[in-house]
Amino acid sequence: MNTPGTRKQHHNMSAPMILFQDTYCHVLNNETGEIELIEGPKRFILPATKTLIGDKRAKLVVKEGQYVEVLNPYNPETKQCVMGQIEIRRGPLILSLYPFERCEGLVKDAVLLGKNQYLFVKATEGDDAGVLHRVKGPALHFPNPNEEIVGTFDAINIGENEAVYIQNTDTSELKLVKGPTSYMLEVNEKEYNKELSAEECSAIDASSATSSRAYSINIQKNEIVAITDYRSNKEKYILGPVCHILEPHEGVRVVKISGGIPKVENAISIAKVNLGPDFMIDSFEVRTKDNAVLNMVISYKWKFLILNDDELYKVFHGDFIGYSCQSMRSRIREQASTHDFESFHTSSSTILRSALFKDYEFTNKNNNSKQVHYGRFFSEFNFLVFSLDVKQVKPVDSELALLLDESIKSSMKIMCKKLNDSAEFAAEKERIENETEVAKLRKSLIEIEIGNYKKEVIEKARIEGSRLLEEATAEASASGHQKRNKLKLELENMKNVIDMLQGPDGDVYIEYAKVKNLGRNVQSATFVPSDVKTLIIPPTTSQLSADLY
Known part of the structure; x- marks a missing residue:
């Protein structure tokens, strides 16, 4: 200093x-x-x-x-x-x-604020003493002597399909800030920790720990969720597939339904209701007309029929699983009491379907169209059970169950023997059919080989005939060519004779021809033109020889 x-x-x-x-x-x-x-x-x-x-x-x-x-x-x-x-x-x-x-x-170093950083400063003097101000980054902040830095903060990073609850500290008003964004709090804002009940958290698979991060509900296809607005005390219904983020003043409607085998009331708490098709299994006892007590395990297939949007509230009206199973159980017991053990045990599925199911006709108010559905309809929930499958029918009495097991085993043996005989018969039949088919194939093969041999012989003969024809054609062509050349030569000679006869030597040639025709002893000839007056003929060699001797 x-x-x-x-x-x-x-x-x-x-x-x-x-x-x-x-x-x-x-x-x-x-x-x-x-x-x-x-x-x-x-x-x-x-x-x-x-x-x-x-x-x-x-x-x-x-x-x-x-x-x-x-x-x-x-x-x-x-x-x-x-x-x-x-x-x-x-x-x-x-x-x-x-x-x-x-x-x-x-x-001292100035406060360096990044892009997603900010700080609050509070005035310490003047008319605005105690008032907070926000400084947003990116910035280089130099403090004022009349200010106090309250704190430096990072922006709240909010991803896709995420949100944060924010509360106004002046008015206590709540708002939801959705991502993707980096949010910087105002001087009169803070993060608000929204709390749902443990039942609601369990129903939407969310953590029960308090946080300012908003609750998001992933609603799959064919699922529906009832959202309650606490301010207006009204409900809205969200159909999937969608990701819904709860507003600060919103909650979810939780429905308690029966679960387990056999069904137990209020066993499951759900917020997302599957509209189906889905299945449920129930187990209970029935008594036949001849007082045989049977334990039944039955599987049902079901779905909700949502034909009009103004009936969506029925899905959350109550325990649709427990109500429908209880109703079906009562009607099945009623049907079992009208049949004896043997008939009911043998054909229980057919008996129950024909007695409990029927066709229902519905009208769609949106397009005024009509639809027909087969099954058992519960209008309280718009809930339709459209299939029934008996998984097990077992006598409660151990002796009766033992007899039934022996009967079933005997029937199974007979059935197995019948199936075995049928299989052996089918195998033998198939073997004979295969042998017949093999014989047919062999016959076809022989016919094909004969046909191929014939084709081969014919093809060889055709090739040989073609060769001979080509040779004859070539020979005839050569002979004809020779004759044509000879004839051409003769024609050429005749043309030369004609040309000579028409020329100045034509007369000489004619005289020569005449002399040549007189006899074979003529050795030579001399031709004298007509205009010659005196002609001296030289002596021949024979004459000279005679004069010498």
Whole structure:
């Protein structure tokens, strides 16, 4: 903490004083009484009228994003320090304190707020003292001397199909903020922890631990949930598939139904009612006309018939399982009392279906169409049991049960023997049919092989005939070509003779032909043109020989 000193130091006027860049000092003017701030870098000589107060001081470095609180800040207009006040000085700066200024604490970092962060500050002075303000990120917050930081908070991240309950602290009004979002509370808001009863939490498979996170109900297809509005005291019905988030003033209607085998009342608490088709199993005793007590296990298939939206309330009217099972149980006992043991045990399913089920005709008010459904209808809930299956009919009397077991075993043996004989007969019949089929296939195979052989012979003959025909055709073609060439040559010779006869040598050739036709002893001939007057014929070789001898 830097304070102006009271010790005065006198310096010789001839001795210079040096202040570096990161130092400063306070000097008292002895004549006026003012204290001056001298900052380096500087070199000066202290005159006789001024006195150095204290030692040289190091300047305070405040970086970017930092601040320092200065008590008794100096006012440059009045040139005086405002005593008792605090001033926030932000970086970046190099701070030299005036006389009477003090640093309250060390250099501090400003509050850095991220994108999903915020803080509350409370005014400590002025007309709005005690009033809260919210500062949202991203931001770099420097505190005000007249403010107090209450706290820094992270935004509430709310995912898809999620929500948070928020309460207004001024009006106590509740609201639901749905995701996906990052929600920042207002200064007059807080998270509200909604509580459901343990029964409601169990019915919707939710945790019973209190939390500001909203209750969400995943309603599957063919499911329905009754939502109660506590403010208006009304109900609305939500059909799946949908994810419904409870409003702050909403709850769920819980229905208690019978469960177990045999059925026990109020065994199950549910909020999501399956509209079906579904099944239920009941077990009870009946007495036949001949006083045989039987234990029956029966499975029912059921569904709700929701033909009009204004009848949805009937689904939550009460214990539809217990009521329907009790009603069916009573009617089945009535039917059992009118039949003897053997007939009822043998044909119980057929007897009960024909006696309890019938056709019901319904009209849809929305489109005025008509529908017919077969079964047992309970109009109190719009509940239809449309199938009945007897799983077990067992005598309660052990001796009767033993006799029945023996009878069943005997019947089973007879049935098994009959089934075995039938199986053997069917196997033998199948074997004979297979052998017959194999013989037919063999015959077909032989016929196919014969046909293939015939085709092969015919194909060979066809190929051979084609070959011979091609050879004959080729030979005839060659012979015809030879004859055509010979004829062409003869025609060429005749054409040459004709051309010669028509020319100047034609007469000579005719004479030659005549001489050649006179006899075979003519060895040579000489042709004399008609216009020659004198002709000297040279002697032949034979004549010359005769003259020599």
